[in-house]
Amino acid sequence: MAFRIFRIAVLLLILLAIAALAYARLFGLPDAFNKRLVDEIAKKGVSVRFGKIYFDPFQGFVATDTVLFNPNDPELKLVTVNEIGLKLNYLRLFHRQQALDELRIEDATLTVPLDLKQPQESMVTGNGVSASLRVVEGGIISVDSFSGIFNGVRVGLSGTVHAEGKLPERLPQQAAQLNLLARIFKEFEKIHFSEPPELFVQFHVDLPKPELSTARALLKAGELIRETLKIDSVQTRIVLEKQVAHLQQLDLALYGGEIHLTGDYEISTDTAALEIRSTTNLKQLAVALGPPFEPFFHDYEFTANPIVTARVEGQTRELNLLVMNGTMEARKFTLRGIPVQTFRSKFNLRDGIFKMPNFVAVRPEGTFLGTYTCRLKDENFTLDAVSNLHPAPCRNIFPNHTAEFLHRFQFESPPQITFLWSGNWHDTEASIIKGHVRSGRFTIDDVPMKALDADAELTGHELSVTNMVLTREEGEVTGHVAYDGLAQTLEGNIVSTANPYDLARTLGTNALAAIAPYQFIQPPKVILTGIIHFQDESRTRLFGHVEGKNLYYWRMHGDSVSTEISIRQGYVGLSNFVAGTYSGQLAGAGEFFVSPEGTRYKINGRIDKIDLQQFTESITRTKPKSRGVVSGWASINGVASDTRSLEGAGAVSIEKAVLWEHPVFGELLTTILNVMLPGRVATSTATDARGDFTIEKGVANFSTLNVDAGITSIGATGRYKIWSGGLDFEVEGKPWNDVEWTKIFTWITMPFTKLFTMHLGGSWEQPEWRTVYLPKELLSPFKASLPKERTDEVKPSVPESNVSDKPR
Numbered sequence: 001m002a003f004r005i006f007r008i009a010v011l012l013l014i015l016l017a018i019a020a021l022a023y024a025r026l027f028g029l030p031d032a033f034n035k036r037l038v039d040e041i042a043k044k045g046v047s048v049r050f051g052k053i054y055f056d057p058f059q060g061f062v063a064t065d066t067v068l069f070n071p072n073d074p075e076l077k078l079v080t081v082n083e084i085g086l087k088l089n090y091l092r093l094f095h096r097q098q099a100l101d102e103l104r105i106e107d108a109t110l111t112v113p114l115d116l117k118q119p120q121e122s123m124v125t126g127n128g129v130s131a132s133l134r135v136v137e138g139g140i141i142s143v144d145s146f147s148g149i150f151n152g153v154r155v156g157l158s159g160t161v162h163a164e165g166k167l168p169e170r171l172p173q174q175a176a177q178l179n180l181l182a183r184i185f186k187e188f189e190k191i192h193f194s195e196p197p198e199l200f201v202q203f204h205v206d207l208p209k210p211e212l213s214t215a216r217a218l219l220k221a222g223e224l225i226r227e228t229l230k231i232d233s234v235q236t237r238i239v240l241e242k243q244v245a246h247l248q249q250l251d252l253a254l255y256g257g258e259i260h261l262t263g264d265y266e267i268s269t270d271t272a273a274l275e276i277r278s279t280t281n282l283k284q285l286a287v288a289l290g291p292p293f294e295p296f297f298h299d300y301e302f303t304a305n306p307i308v309t310a311r312v313e314g315q316t317r318e319l320n321l322l323v324m325n326g327t328m329e330a331r332k333f334t335l336r337g338i339p340v341q342t343f344r345s346k347f348n349l350r351d352g353i354f355k356m357p358n359f360v361a362v363r364p365e366g367t368f369l370g371t372y373t374c375r376l377k378d379e380n381f382t383l384d385a386v387s388n389l390h391p392a393p394c395r396n397i398f399p400n401h402t403a404e405f406l407h408r409f410q411f412e413s414p415p416q417i418t419f420l421w422s423g424n425w426h427d428t429e430a431s432i433i434k435g436h437v438r439s440g441r442f443t444i445d446d447v448p449m450k451a452l453d454a455d456a457e458l459t460g461h462e463l464s465v466t467n468m469v470l471t472r473e474e475g476e477v478t479g480h481v482a483y484d485g486l487a488q489t490l491e492g493n494i495v496s497t498a499n500p501y502d503l504a505r506t507l508g509t510n511a512l513a514a515i516a517p518y519q520f521i522q523p524p525k526v527i528l529t530g531i532i533h534f535q536d537e538s539r540t541r542l543f544g545h546v547e548g549k550n551l552y553y554w555r556m557h558g559d560s561v562s563t564e565i566s567i568r569q570g571y572v573g574l575s576n577f578v579a580g581t582y583s584g585q586l587a588g589a590g591e592f593f594v595s596p597e598g599t600r601y602k603i604n605g606r607i608d609k610i611d612l613q614q615f616t617e618s619i620t621r622t623k624p625k626s627r628g629v630v631s632g633w634a635s636i637n638g639v640a641s642d643t644r645s646l647e648g649a650g651a652v653s654i655e656k657a658v659l660w661e662h663p664v665f666g667e668l669l670t671t672i673l674n675v676m677l678p679g680r681v682a683t684s685t686a687t688d689a690r691g692d693f694t695i696e697k698g699v700a701n702f703s704t705l706n707v708d709a710g711i712t713s714i715g716a717t718g719r720y721k722i723w724s725g726g727l728d729f730e731v732e733g734k735p736w737n738d739v740e741w742t743k744i745f746t747w748i749t750m751p752f753t754k755l756f757t758m759h760l761g762g763s764w765e766q767p768e769w770r771t772v773y774l775p776k777e778l779l780s781p782f783k784a785s786l787p788k789e790r791t792d793e794v795k796p797s798v799p800e801s802n803v804s805d806k807p808r
Contacts, residue, residue: 061085080111081129103133110148114182122182126150131157151188154196159203159215190226197221197234211268215240229288230254243267247274255281255288257305263312272316276326278308295379295425296354299336306330306343319376324349328356336396339363352376365390366414374425383421388414398433398458405463405483408445408506415439415452433458444506448472461485465492472498475523491531499523510537514567517553517592517599517640524548524561542567554640555619557581570594577605582618584610584629602637603648612654616764620725624764628657628687636695643723644698651692659686659707686714698723705729716760727767729760 038048051065066081085104110129113119129148133141146157203215221234232253239246243266250261263274278285282305283297310326330343345359354374361368370385387394395406419435439452454468463483470477474497481492496503500523504512511532530542543566551561558579566573572592579586588605613627636648691705700720707714718729762768 061087081105082109084108103131103135105129105131105133114185118182122186124150124185126155149196151185152191152193152196153185153188154198156198156200157203159201159205162204162206162208162212187226192225193221194223197224203240211243213240213243227288228290229285240267252280255284255305257281265316270315270317272312272314274312276308276310276312278310279305281305282308301334302330303332304330306333310347319349320352322349322352338394338396349376363389363393379425381421381423381425383419385419385421387417387419390414391417398431400461401485403458403463403485405485409442410446411439411442413440415442419456429460431458431460447502447505468494470498472502474499477503488534489531490534493529494527496526496528497523500526507532508534510569514570514572514594517594518572519552520548521550521552522548524551530567537569540568551579555621556615557618558586582610582614584608584631586610598639598641600637600639600645604635606633607631609655612657619722620764622765626657626659626764628654628659628689630654638698642698646698646722647695649692649694651690653688653690655688657687657689659689691716695722702729718760725763725765727760727762727764730772731758731760 038050049067050063053061053063063084064082066084067079083105085102085106087102087104108129109125109127110131111123111125113122114124115122126148129146131146131148132144133146134144135141141161143157143159143161146155148155197220199217199219201215201217204213205215206212215238217236217238217240219234219236219238221231224231224234234250234252236250237248239248245265245267247261247263247265250259252259252261257278257280259280260277261274263272265272265274281302283300283302286293286295286297307329308326310324312322312324314322316322325348326346328343328345328347331341333340333343340361340363342362343359345356347354347356349355352375354376356372359370359372366388368385368387368389370383372381372383374381390411391403391406392409395403397403416438417435419433421431421433423431423433434457435455437452437454437456440450442449442452449470449472451471452469454470455466457464457466461484463485464480465482466480468477468479468481477494477496477498479492479494481490481494483490490507500515500520501512504515525547526544527546528542528544530544531540532542533539543564545563546565547562549560551558558581560580561577562579563577564575566575570593572594574590574592577586577588577590585608586605587608588603590601590603590605592602593600608631610630611627612630613624615630616624616626630652632650632652634648634650634652636646636650638646638648686707688708689705691702693700693702693705695701698721700722702716702718702720705716705718707716714731716729716731718727720727720729757772759770759772760767761770
């Protein structure tokens, strides 16, 4: 009976226990029990609140909506867990002692702040969280195991949290920034991982005294993407102690290379001291990082990744507070399309100023040495350099194609160029480049030069050259010039003793065409000032002075020339022109207009004692018999290639000449008179001539032309066809000149003089005479004697067409 009563009692107890457990499962433990448990935990320095504690047959007691608070601020939630398992010591619970032995979390959602100073801003939420925590004496929470996924990172933790004592007061939000750990997890929110990375941490957190917290962490990650930055893999080891994070290892594989970092980061001051080594593609990395790094390598293309080592100290979030020192070495890359074999340099960053002192760039033909300085905030820079490179292949170093003209220069060996370049990477027009150029032999548009020495300045698109000495084999060019690459103009002042035709070729075909008709055997001295417009030739204006020897123009030449000159589109003007020519002198002014139809000219000049024979031979291309000294003046115009276009007016006088020798009155009468009178007075030897003329359509019309032949003289009117050499004159001979003692003879012989008026035709080389008033048959038996200088060679007579109005 007693056994039955005992069995019934046991069953009742079991049923009661089951009922109690069922009640605890459905409605949770009583609030009094809940409060008692919270109070016991609070005595250990941990402020916690449970939403409901219920019994689970498999997990035991489970608390829902568990919140861990800051004891100094009951409203400040430190940790939130949706479900947490409670391992209770029932004996202690029965004796009203702290009965919580262990907290268990299985596949829970946990929210925790990473920065107690800014908990709301630093909250992170983990999913699939599993953990085993114990509350031990001294307010210490022991995290035996902890795992979950936070912001895409698989986290594994173990360590302790000391929560006993007064926790630090919460600081205003604006008074502090997030700590390093919080910033790291905030960055994780912006990163896309191909697969969750793994973070393993061993730690001790002292909430009352954060400076005593320590931690050791290992992070491994595969491919990840943050905006435009792509990293192939990451592995890092960090040790935290005394609020200093010791970066023992950070290896990043990205953009065909690696970045290795080691060093320290002081959390309280947000300062770092890091050692960096990089073998990655710096341009791709800079582009991915964006401003302010992108401009650094914007113009580079790397075939082989450069090697960079650096030590960085200071606040990483503020460039002006960073100090950096390092080295860089690169091979086989291009800068703005310019191939470079090698580049070596040290560099430093201080006060926001980046500097590369004494860098060396090497190309096949030479080196480029210098110092580069850039203020990162506004990107103002200076480049102080010495170049032994060919300029043409390197012209793209200058922005906006401002140096395209350099392709016209080809050097036998690289010139030496020293320059200081000041500018701004955002405003290329603000660039100013000042330097000096010294070179040996080179060509400009295939025109050879011997040497060049000059100072130069490039401001935006304007290049000015001063103290220039350009040397050629035959002479040199000195002065200064300014070239505007945008307006395509060349302005300056030069003095040249070099070949002007080769120099004109470097300025363009139009410049060469303008001076091509004027050929100097020896280079003249040329002083020029003005402006040349390569795009709008109508705005070209040049003025200067020319001195030279042996000038040839059309069919004329001068032994020496001195003139002021002005040039514009299709126009050359000469003033104060003085030339020693044909043993005499020519002075005056002229204008020459170049056109496809030919060179039209206007000349106002005076000649003094020019050799007639030399001048006539130059114009007619045949050697005449006549000789003498010619003086006079002329105002003429025409087309150089067409003598029939010649028009103008002038006066001429010939002295000390032998124009011709001719029996004035025919062979018979001349012989008789020469016998009767001494001195061969009947033979006309023309020694002096003077006359006025006008020129129309290449024909010189002489209204008066007087020729003295000893005591006799000849008066003539007529015309001379310059384009054919034809003569058409009516000549009246006077046996005696008009002097006092010969007037009686002149009066007596006047009828005979009129009677024997002659017509002069033919040409200067072969004149033809005939009578005007006497029948030609009367004198036909008497042949005109040849001039004394005529050779025995029989030359054909000039056709009558030479003296007709019709052109040949």
